[in-house]
Amino acid sequence: MADPILKWAGGKRQILPRILDHFKDEDDYESYHEPFFGGGAVFFRETHEDAATVNDINPRLVNFYRVLQKDVPGLLDELDKLRQRMPDDDPNSEWDHDEKDQHDREIKNYYYQVRALFNKRPNNQDYDKTREAAMFLWLNRTCFNGLYRENRSGEFNVPIGNHKSLGLDMDSKLQEASNALSGVEILCEDFGYILDKAEEDDLVYFDPPYDPQSSSSSFVEYTSESFGKDEQRRLSDVALELDERGVNVVISNAPSVTDLYETDRMANFDYSEIGARRAINSDGDSRGEVEEVIITNIDKEDRRSQHTHIPDYN
Numbered sequence: 080m081a082d083p084i085l086k087w088a089g090g091k092r093q094i095l096p097r098i099l100d101h102f103k104d105e106d107d108y109e110s111y112h113e114p115f116f117g118g119g120a121v122f123f124r125e126t127h128e129d130a131a132t133v134n135d136i137n138p139r140l141v142n143f144y145r146v147l148q149k150d151v152p153g154l155l156d157e158l159d160k161l162r163q164r165m166p167d168d169d170p171n172s173e174w175d176h177d178e179k180d181q182h183d184r185e186i187k188n189y190y191y192q193v194r195a196l197f198n199k200r201p202n203n204q205d206y207d208k209t210r211e212a213a214m215f216l217w218l219n220r221t222c223f224n225g226l227y228r229e230n231r232s233g234e235f236n237v238p239i240g241n242h243k244s245l246g247l248d249m250d251s252k253l254q255e256a257s258n259a260l261s262g263v264e265i266l267c268e269d270f271g272y273i274l275d276k277a278e279e280d281d282l283v284y285f286d287p288p289y290d291p292q293s294s295s296s297s298f299v300e301y302t303s304e305s306f307g308k309d310e311q312r313r314l315s316d317v318a319l320e321l322d323e324r325g326v327n328v329v330i331s332n333a334p335s336v337t338d339l340y341e342t343d344r345m346a347n348f349d350y351s352e353i354g355a356r357r358a359i360n361s362d363g364d365s366r367g368e369v370e371e372v373i374i375t376n377i378d379k380e381d382r383r384s385q386h387t388h389i390p391d392y393n
């Protein structure tokens with residue numbers, strides 16, 4: 080078990096216990112796969128003696144995890160270089176207004192320089208993967224809300240967030256996450272790859288991007304490609320094929336996709352609704368609305384919730 084390293088939109092920390100309720104116990108399935116990895120909140124929560132594949136279509140995210148898996152010292156070296164070149168992030172309390180302003184501007188400029196450098200990499204065949212991974216982590220922790228968003232040319236375009244986190248002190252967390260990834264195949268494919276990898280009695284957890292029209296949450300673009308209704312339908316086809324092979328499937332998704340799983344062909348699947356994650360909502364009317372569904376082909380009596388107490392995860 081480790082802590083997730085990245086902040087990731089759609090991350091599942093808050094509803095982790097509800098998701099894990101639908102899993103089988105670890106001894107009751109073979110290998111584990113996570114085709115929409117993102118921040119990996121579910122993966123890192125488990126021990127996974129037999130994790131087989133994790134996957135994401137975002138190549139920079141995947142590069143980060145591959146470097147994290149193989150070379151924590153190299154990653155830390157590159158992070159140190161980023162920190163050393165950064166304007167001192169320890170504002171002097173004696174500074175007057177102009178000096179504070181000047182300091183803020185320097186920090187901001189530095190952020191945008193790193194972002195511009197990061198955005199040059201995909202077109203440069205000789206780029207240094209470890210340095211890119213360090214920039215990816217640094218930008219993720221310093222940009223606005225840990226968002227990952229790209230413009231149509233595939234450039235990361237999120238503005239600076241709270242630069243208090245620029246310090247990044249996470250050496251032991253990186254090592255723990257690296258250990259958790261040891262022996263895991265980290266892929267950068269469309270989720271359909273799973274049909275070549277998952278075998279009978281494996282468990283596959285899918286956490287796709289949510290449909291644009293879904294729930295009160297706004298759609299999040301993780302890459303310059305988007306994930307719409309056709310992709311959701313394709314996901315249900317893949318889930319069905321896995322089911323026919325005897326693979327355990329758990330999917331977290333937006334309520335708007337449930338019609339895809341209510342048809343006769345998907346009779347082995349059922350779903351549970353999960354209420355709004357935010358107890359306090361500025362829009363009082365949407366309090367208590369269903370925000371997520373968990374869809375699975377695992378029989379109720381085989382689910383972990385039937386025999387294990389799953390503690391909340393903070």
Ligand SMILES: C[S@@+](CC[C@H](N)C(=O)[O-])C[C@H]1O[C@@H](n2cnc3c(N)ncnc32)[C@H](O)[C@@H]1O
Binds near residue numbers: 088089090091119
């Ligand atoms: C909801 S997020 C996953 C969040 C993750 N469970 C967590 O805890 O952080 C969905 C992820 O799917 C990835 N993705 C989008 N389209 C994909 C596709 N066709 N195949 C594989 N991954 C895809 C995105 O890059 C994004 O990281």
